[in-house]
Amino acid sequence: MDRRNFMKAVGLMGLATMPGKKTKAGQSVSDKEFNAILIDTTLCEGCEACLDACSESNKLPEAVTDPVAGIENKTSPNQLAVVNMYNVEDLEVTVKKQCMHCNQPACASACLTNAMFKTEEGPVIWRADKCMGCRFCMLSCPYDIPKFEYEKVNPDIKKCNMCYDRIKDGDIPACAEACPAEAIVYGTRKDMLEEARRRIYQNPDDYVHHIFGEDEVGGASVLYLSAVPFEKLGFKTKLGNEAMPKLTTDFLYSVPVIETLLPPFLLAISFAAKKSKEAGEGK
Amino acid sequence: MEKNKKNKPNFSSEFKNFFKFLLSEMKPKGKLLTPFNIIAAFVIALGGVLIFFRFYNGLASVTNLSQEFPWGIWVGFDVITGVAFAGGAYVVTFLVYILRMEKYHAIVRVTVLNGLLAYMFYAGALLLDLGKPWNIINPVIGNSFGMNSVMFLVAWHFLLYMTAEFLEFSPAIAEWLGWKKVRKVLHGMTLATVIVGITLSILHQAGLGGLFLMAKSKIHPLWYSEFIPILFFVSSIFAGLSMVILEGSITHKVFFRKLTPELKRTHHDILLGLSKICGGTMFVYLFLKALTFLHEQHWHYIFSPMGNWFLVEIVFFVVLPMIMFTQAARYRNVKLVKASSILTLLGIALNRLNISIIAFKWDAVERYVPTWMEIEITMAIILVEIVVLGWIINRMPVLGESPMWVKEQEKAAENLAH
Ligand code: SF4
Numbered sequence: 004m005d006r007r008n009f010m011k012a013v014g015l016m017g018l019a020t021m022p023g024k025k026t027k028a029g030q031s032v033s034d035k036e037f038n039a040i041l042i043d044t045t046l047c048e049g050c051e052a053c054l055d056a057c058s059e060s061n062k063l064p065e066a067v068t069d070p071v072a073g074i075e076n077k078t079s080p081n082q083l084a085v086v087n088m089y090n091v092e093d094l095e096v097t098v099k100k101q102c103m104h105c106n107q108p109a110c111a112s113a114c115l116t117n118a119m120f121k122t123e124e125g126p127v128i129w130r131a132d133k134c135m136g137c138r139f140c141m142l143s144c145p146y147d148i149p150k151f152e153y154e155k156v157n158p159d160i161k162k163c164n165m166c167y168d169r170i171k172d173g174d175i176p177a178c179a180e181a182c183p184a185e186a187i188v189y190g191t192r193k194d195m196l197e198e199a200r201r202r203i204y205q206n207p208d209d210y211v212h213h214i215f216g217e218d219e220v221g222g223a224s225v226l227y228l229s230a231v232p233f234e235k236l237g238f239k240t241k242l243g244n245e246a247m248p249k250l251t252t253d254f255l256y257s258v259p260v261i262e263t264l265l266p267p268f269l270l271a272i273s274f275a276a277k278k279s280k281e282a283g284e285g286k
Numbered sequence: 287m288e289k290n291k292k293n294k295p296n297f298s299s300e301f302k303n304f305f306k307f308l309l310s311e312m313k314p315k316g317k318l319l320t321p322f323n324i325i326a327a328f329v330i331a332l333g334g335v336l337i338f339f340r341f342y343n344g345l346a347s348v349t350n351l352s353q354e355f356p357w358g359i360w361v362g363f364d365v366i367t368g369v370a371f372a373g374g375a376y377v378v379t380f381l382v383y384i385l386r387m388e389k390y391h392a393i394v395r396v397t398v399l400n401g402l403l404a405y406m407f408y409a410g411a412l413l414l415d416l417g418k419p420w421n422i423i424n425p426v427i428g429n430s431f432g433m434n435s436v437m438f439l440v441a442w443h444f445l446l447y448m449t450a451e452f453l454e455f456s457p458a459i460a461e462w463l464g465w466k467k468v469r470k471v472l473h474g475m476t477l478a479t480v481i482v483g484i485t486l487s488i489l490h491q492a493g494l495g496g497l498f499l500m501a502k503s504k505i506h507p508l509w510y511s512e513f514i515p516i517l518f519f520v521s522s523i524f525a526g527l528s529m530v531i532l533e534g535s536i537t538h539k540v541f542f543r544k545l546t547p548e549l550k551r552t553h554h555d556i557l558l559g560l561s562k563i564c565g566g567t568m569f570v571y572l573f574l575k576a577l578t579f580l581h582e583q584h585w586h587y588i589f590s591p592m593g594n595w596f597l598v599e600i601v602f603f604v605v606l607p608m609i610m611f612t613q614a615a616r617y618r619n620v621k622l623v624k625a626s627s628i629l630t631l632l633g634i635a636l637n638r639l640n641i642s643i644i645a646f647k648w649d650a651v652e653r654y655v656p657t658w659m660e661i662e663i664t665m666a667i668i669l670v671e672i673v674v675l676g677w678i679i680n681r682m683p684v685l686g687e688s689p690m691w692v693k694e695q696e697k698a699a700e701n702l703a704h
């Protein structure tokens with residue numbers, strides 16, 4: 004009986020952890036009132052005024068990267084945004100990249116201390132007094148955005164926080180304020196989506212008919228417009244539209260179920276086994 | 287080795303005596319300057335220096351971690367592989383206290399002790415890896431709960447499980463100290479702690495796999511699956527038991543004089559029994575693997591380098607040891623059991639490292655390769671664990687007989703029950 008029972012138990016536990024039900028966790032924050040940034044790559048001139056404003060506003064050293072075609076600049080602990088250049092057909096396209104401020108951020112759902120946190124206003128911020136530096140946010144972010152100060156004794160996670168402090172004071176993010184070409188605009192997410200659609204609608208030949216960030220991994224508070232397909236601009240277009248935290252909800256929801264069902268089950272087996280053993284001994 | 291149970295103080299006797307006893311127990315027993323001890327001392331000392339550097343100069347000074355690879359071997363090997371290896375404790379307690387397979391009773395204590403120490407040291411290694419280890423207090427005391435986080439779940443289950451394991455082992459400590467009443471209470475809690483411990487184990491073993499669920503776009507599709515938690519759980523069964531087999535064979539040699547006559551007699555039987563269970567669970571694991579493979583239609587990946595690598599893992603480190611285990615059990619070949627346990631452990635390490643490091647961003651140009659210092663510190667941690675294990679086995683009734691009064695106590699309890 005021992006072996007069979009054992010297998011049965013394994014099988015049952017397996018069933019219990021099996022993803023099955025569809026849940027809606029991670030949707031606690033609705034996206035209606037979020038603010039968002041709209042970046043129109045057709046207007047961007049690659050001047051990097053946004054990066055200078057970013058460095059200044061975040062008290063970081065001056066940005067060191069230049070937009071050069073063929074080089075994919077990445078953000079770093081000292082540089083929270085980059086401008087990259089892509090040669091597509093005979094167009095030279097420059098794109099500013101930084102944290103997407105996802106509606107249902109992988110980083111925040113990964114964080115066991117809530118140090119990564121989706122604010123009501125839309126920005127996803129990081130809080131030093133809570134973070135324990137496990138870097139699970141880095142592992143989970145589909146865009147590889149959070150960066151870590153490996154050199155420091157008291158290292159921080161560094162990423163764009165959409166100038167959360169400025170927003171709280173009623174200002175707009177530094178990059179949006181600095182952009183001379185008005186390629187970066189800031190407002191409520193609803194307005195930004197409407198504005199993006201209006202631009203596509205009014206100049207259908209100038210844009211691909213897609214707003215990157217509208218639906219990607221559950222939508223984001225940074226939206227992009229482009230004249231060329233997004234994958235040609237180094238965007239990760241294969242991530243799908245399902246929010247990242249959904250990947251873990253089946254597992255997380257099975258936990259309380261197992262925690263309540265398994266102990267009594269084990270207890271029952273234990274008593275049954277004891278009984279059958281005693282019966283065996285009594286003979 | 288002397289049986290120093292003579293002048294054990296009573297629970298009610300004075301504190302002073304107690305401390306004297308503790309002090310005398312602190313002293314090493316047996317020869318100090320063995321080759322093993324000398325090498326271990328060197329590795330541990332060097333590890334200590336490097337750990338100092340790590341905290342004094344930051345992670346970059348000793349590790350090769352990067353923005354692309356936030357987790358290296360301290361997580362991928364020490365924690366994720368180490369915890370799978372430590373799964374033996376919950377499986378063996380399941381066999382003994384739930385299925386009541388008395389055969390394995392003799393190895394419960396040493397297995398639980400091994401598990402407890404493994405958790406303390408390998409999961410403890412996580413502290414080295416944390417950027418701000420002092421903030422670990424946040425998710426513990428509850429001023430900041432990330433309830434939606436798999437990491438939160440794993441961390442809490444670690445902590446609770448370590449407590450449960452400590453309670454499971456604590457009767458041995460009480461016996462060592464001669465605390466009769468305490469032992470009785472602790473012993474009475476065994477079944478409860480075992481059940482809690484098994485539940486917690488299953489969940490955090492699975493949870494370690496769950497950590498990688500959101501890394502979907504970064505892990506090679508042959509290794510990523512939404513079933514990672516289940517695969518981690520099932521593989522922790524044979525990983526843990528393989529460790530029990532390996533450690534059992536080693537302690538059997540090293541501490542032969544300490545063993546109870548019973549353990550000496552049943553040692554082979556135990557190994558063969560475990561071998562059978564390993565073979566069986568490996569079959570389940572293989573079946574699940576095949577299921578996900580077919581379900582996700584991964585045939586076209588097989589002919590790439592990563593695909594070949596995947597086949598190496600499956601064929602040489604799962605299928606092969608599975609066959610070896612079943613054959614060993616059938617023909618009662620203990621040598622073969624040991625060989626297959628080693629192969630299985632290598633396979634588990636390979637699987638965990640594949641998911642966390644090798645097949646993680648498999649197409650990235652820059653790779654993560656650990657520094658010698660990361661490996662050195664890992665070895666130092668393992669050695670400290672072994673030293674502590676030896677210290678405890680030499681003093682507490684782990685492999686050897688419990689003191690006489692324990693038997694009386696148990697007999698009395700049994701009489702009461704009838
Ligand atoms: S892009 Fe990454 S870091 Fe930014 S909110 Fe989304 S998951 Fe978090």
Ligand code: SF4
Nearest residue numbers: 114134135137138140
């Ligand atoms: S590194 Fe900090 S912010 Fe990132 S998941 Fe860990 S605790 Fe949260």
